Amino acid sequence: MILAKVEGCVVATKKNAKMTGNKLLLVRPMVIDSASASEFKPGLSTLVAVDSLGAGENQVVLVVQGSSARLGTDAKDSPVDAVVIGIVDTVDMAKRILYRAP
Amino acid sequence: MILAKVEGCVVATKKNAKMTGNKLLLVRPMVIDSASASEFKPGLSTLVAVDSLGAGENQVVLVVQGSSARLGTDAKDSPVDAVVIGIVDTVDMAKRILYRAP
Amino acid sequence: MILAKVEGCVVATKKNAKMTGNKLLLVRPMVIDSASASEFKPGLSTLVAVDSLGAGENQVVLVVQGSSARLGTDAKDSPVDAVVIGIVDTVDMAKRILYRAP
Amino acid sequence: MILAKVEGCVVATKKNAKMTGNKLLLVRPMVIDSASASEFKPGLSTLVAVDSLGAGENQVVLVVQGSSARLGTDAKDSPVDAVVIGIVDTVDMAKRILYRAP
Amino acid sequence: MILAKVEGCVVATKKNAKMTGNKLLLVRPMVIDSASASEFKPGLSTLVAVDSLGAGENQVVLVVQGSSARLGTDAKDSPVDAVVIGIVDTVDMAKRILYRAP
Numbered sequence: 001m002i003l004a005k006v007e008g009c010v011v012a013t014k015k016n017a018k019m020t021g022n023k024l025l026l027v028r029p030m031v032i033d034s035a036s037a038s039e040f041k042p043g044l045s046t047l048v049a050v051d052s053l054g055a056g057e058n059q060v061v062l063v064v065q066g067s068s069a070r071l072g073t074d075a076k077d078s079p080v081d082a083v084v085i086g087i088v089d090t091v092d093m094a095k096r097i098l099y100r101a102p
Numbered sequence: 103m104i105l106a107k108v109e110g111c112v113v114a115t116k117k118n119a120k121m122t123g124n125k126l127l128l129v130r131p132m133v134i135d136s137a138s139a140s141e142f143k144p145g146l147s148t149l150v151a152v153d154s155l156g157a158g159e160n161q162v163v164l165v166v167q168g169s170s171a172r173l174g175t176d177a178k179d180s181p182v183d184a185v186v187i188g189i190v191d192t193v194d195m196a197k198r199i200l201y202r203a204p
Numbered sequence: 205m206i207l208a209k210v211e212g213c214v215v216a217t218k219k220n221a222k223m224t225g226n227k228l229l230l231v232r233p234m235v236i237d238s239a240s241a242s243e244f245k246p247g248l249s250t251l252v253a254v255d256s257l258g259a260g261e262n263q264v265v266l267v268v269q270g271s272s273a274r275l276g277t278d279a280k281d282s283p284v285d286a287v288v289i290g291i292v293d294t295v296d297m298a299k300r301i302l303y304r305a306p
Numbered sequence: 307m308i309l310a311k312v313e314g315c316v317v318a319t320k321k322n323a324k325m326t327g328n329k330l331l332l333v334r335p336m337v338i339d340s341a342s343a344s345e346f347k348p349g350l351s352t353l354v355a356v357d358s359l360g361a362g363e364n365q366v367v368l369v370v371q372g373s374s375a376r377l378g379t380d381a382k383d384s385p386v387d388a389v390v391i392g393i394v395d396t397v398d399m400a401k402r403i404l405y406r407a408p
Numbered sequence: 409m410i411l412a413k414v415e416g417c418v419v420a421t422k423k424n425a426k427m428t429g430n431k432l433l434l435v436r437p438m439v440i441d442s443a444s445a446s447e448f449k450p451g452l453s454t455l456v457a458v459d460s461l462g463a464g465e466n467q468v469v470l471v472v473q474g475s476s477a478r479l480g481t482d483a484k485d486s487p488v489d490a491v492v493i494g495i496v497d498t499v500d501m502a503k504r505i506l507y508r509a510p
């Protein structure tokens with residue numbers, strides 16, 4: 001899984017019928033580039049993940065990708081490859097708290 | 103899923119029998135390189151995705167990859183790993199509209 | 205799927221029994237680095253794909269990867285992750301023909 | 307599979323119900339950049355993997371990714387794409403011991 | 409599939425029960441960076457693949473990744489994502505022999 005920040009959302013009216021009702025979030029993977037890092041850095045691109053937990057903008061979330069993403073939704077036959085499966089409270093690294101949800 | 107722009111198409115007469123009737127689009131992933139970005143940037147390469155929605159050139163679409171792509175087609179046993187599952191109307195980021203379909 | 209050029213082949217006498225009879229092609233992904241590109245560029249590395257269509261050297265082919273690759277072969281339980289599923293006739297981009305098979 | 311070092315952990319109270327009880331480790335892939343390398347180098351980013359073996363901070367572990375990760379957990383329908391499946395004792399390269407667990 | 413060279417091995421005593429008996433090889437993907445290349449170049453990192461064929465150090469092997477890797481082992485429910493499925497005899501490129509096993 002990856003840590004990512006919710007930055008926005010995507011609307012697509014014309015879509016695969018099995019996607020109806022899925023909220024689509026624009027999320028940016030967060031990078032921790034060394035063990036001595038004191039904060040997250042935003043990654044260089046974004047992906048689109050289905051929200052299953054009511055995540056809001058700027059929240060740090062846990063995103064599962066690939067075929068396992070389907071198991072994070074209510075419909076196992078949805079054509080999705082990235083789903084939010086957790087809203088992160090804290091990230092601890094080397095005994096320090098690197099991130100704590102506001 | 104990723105956001106991508108339709109840039110062209112691919113024709114292959116000699117192909118796997120299960121691919122018959124699949125329209126093959128050449129799509130370019132779109133990059134949003136920071137939260138303050140005011141527009142999409144085209145990515146550095148392209149991929150080929152099956153069209154399931156009648157997407158046209160220059161439209162921004164949502165592409166699902168991997169095994170989940172098969173669920174975006176009519177035939178679950180098609181040998182495909184990328185399928186268009188949505189035609190994007192808007193992309194919102196940090197309360198701004200980053201993209202709106204013409 | 206990706207576009208790739210057939211550059212060679214790989215022979216492995218000692219192999220998994222389910223691979224017997226599979227022709228192994230060395231293929232190089234082709235890159236189209238911008239919408240104004242006038243030609244393909246060869247990518248920086250290669251992969252090995254099973255041939256299911258009799259593709260020859262220098263032909264541009266369509267390669268499917270991941271679990272869907274297995275559906276492009278005769279045996280769904282083959283341990284393969286890349287298979288040629290089309291021999292490309294033309295690639296059109298922005299109303300121009302970028303590639304046409306000789 | 308990849309070799310990775312456990313650097314921390316992630317807590318998410320609000321999560322997919324099937325994730326309950328899964329300990330989430332922050333792990334950093336380790337890089338061996340040439341055959342003459344005398345040590346591991348930490349990679350540039352991190353991922354989040356489910357612990358199934360009680361791995362502790364600074365241990366080098368073996369991480370499986372993708373759909374196979376689900377088979378490394380007790381529940382095959384968990385929405386997970388990275389799981390720790392081994393705690394590494396030694397890594398040998400070119401007849402030398404590159405890493406030995408303390 | 410990818411071409412890789414066997415560079416070492418990994419030992420993990422504490423591991424998922426389904427991994428018992430699997431020999432874990434440290435393999436380095438080999439890069440062929442252009443069609444005029446006269447030799448392989450070692451790639452920048454390594455991965456860990458299950459051996460199913462008795463591959464030895466310095467041999468060039470064919471590695472399958474992802475869910476298909478499981479089909480290269482005796483146990484389809486093993487949590488593995490990379491398996492050696494062939495020991496390479498020759499790699500031909502552009503009518504030249506780029507590699508021949510000693």
